[in-house]
Amino acid sequence: MNQITPLPLWEAAKREMEEYQFVSSADVQPKWTVPESIAINVAVSGRFTEGASADAANPTSLEDYVDEASRVIEAGACGVHIDFTWVTDKHGRRLDRDLPPVDAYTAVIEPLRKRFGNDFVPNLNVLNGTTFDVCLSPARAGLAEACPCAPGHPDAFMIPAVTAMEELGVKPELAVHHSGEIELARRKLIETGILKKPYNWLILYGLPFNVGRSLASGTSVGDAQEMAQHLFLMVDQIRKIDPESVISVCAAGRSTLYMTTLATMMGLHIRVGVEDTPWKFPNQNVELKSNLEMFTMAKDIAGLLGRTPGNANYYRGLVGLPQK
Numbered sequence: 001m002n003q004i005t006p007l008p009l010w011e012a013a014k015r016e017m018e019e020y021q022f023v024s025s026a027d028v029q030p031k032w033t034v035p036e037s038i039a040i041n042v043a044v045s046g047r048f049t050e051g052a053s054a055d056a057a058n059p060t061s062l063e064d065y066v067d068e069a070s071r072v073i074e075a076g077a078c079g080v081h082i083d084f085t086w087v088t089d090k091h092g093r094r095l096d097r098d099l100p101p102v103d104a105y106t107a108v109i110e111p112l113r114k115r116f117g118n119d120f121v122p123n124l125n126v127l128n129g130t131t132f133d134v135c136l137s138p139a140r141a142g143l144a145e146a147c148p149c150a151p152g153h154p155d156a157f158m159i160p161a162v163t164a165m166e167e168l169g170v171k172p173e174l175a176v177h178h179s180g181e182i183e184l185a186r187r188k189l190i191e192t193g194i195l196k197k198p199y200n201w202l203i204l205y206g207l208p209f210n211v212g213r214s215l216a217s218g219t220s221v222g223d224a225q226e227m228a229q230h231l232f233l234m235v236d237q238i239r240k241i242d243p244e245s246v247i248s249v250c251a252a253g254r255s256t257l258y259m260t261t262l263a264t265m266m267g268l269h270i271r272v273g274v275e276d277t278p279w280k281f282p283n284q285n286v287e288l289k290s291n292l293e294m295f296t297m298a299k300d301i302a303g304l305l306g307r308t309p310g311n312a313n314y315y316r317g318l319v320g321l322p323q324k
Helices: 009-018 062-075 101-116 132-140 155-168 179-190 224-241 253-265 291-304 312-319
Strands: 040-043 079-082 121-124 146-149 171-176 200-203 246-250 269-272
Touching (some): 040 291, 079 101, 101 121, 101 132, 132 155, 146 155, 155 171, 155 179, 171 179, 179 224, 200 224, 224 246, 224 253, 246 253, 253 291, 269 291
Parallel strands (some): 040 079, 079 121, 121 146, 146 171, 200 246, 246 269
8 A cells, every 4th residue: 555645634635636536446456266266067867858859968878878978077077976866768777776876877987987087076876775775885886986965865864874975985965955954964964073074065956846845845946036045045054154165056947057157156166967957048948958068158157257177186175085
């Protein structure tokens, strides 16, 4: 700051008017604390198959999963989320019921490992299985580096699952669908010491839920104002628990890239992909043609906002996984 020469009031006022300048120097505003790197994960499942057109992204077979994941990893995604829940392949098999989880995930992860090595972080769903051990078998088999688990799931599953992941060195990802789940995570996982820092959150809201009460009830997002209000609320709530938490926001429902664009502006990280939305834009019925299309849009938007996608080791460093 320039040193000020003391003046009497009226002289100071006279000079201020003579030297009046509405705008100060541009450099008085400090840079915003938005990280230049951003982690962009992709959820490649074709969950929204009902009512989709022939041109829409619809990966359902194990081969489709490999192809879709390969394209986004090659384009710069730091990780892929693989989830077979409610997916029926072209052979009529329910991939979450008719195949052992280890076999199904191995059929996708093994080809990706052969092609890309450790240049991606595999994030696998461990919610499906006839027993608890079957559910957790992909994590125990070393196929996953991270796994999502909603704090709103029943305690008899959720608490042992997060405990097991921590013991296995697999990073739990807290999938929160509304602000109440953030409170559940604080009370049941963080204050109990079960969850270890850095806390890794996935805000997944705005889905078109079909019942009023489910294992992961969500929030209604009907326009940009509701979308922003919910996101600000949940991010503030997480930051009050732990300011250093890693927060990713998932493109879901109609909000799609509007939601992830706001998250990118806020300095958060994002997950895109057709698992949680078929829509390209909130205000149109244009469907996404591939996961790569959505990833490329998110990557381009990040670049326009001054952020560059980080690689797999960048993401591992963020969430406390060992680099490879």
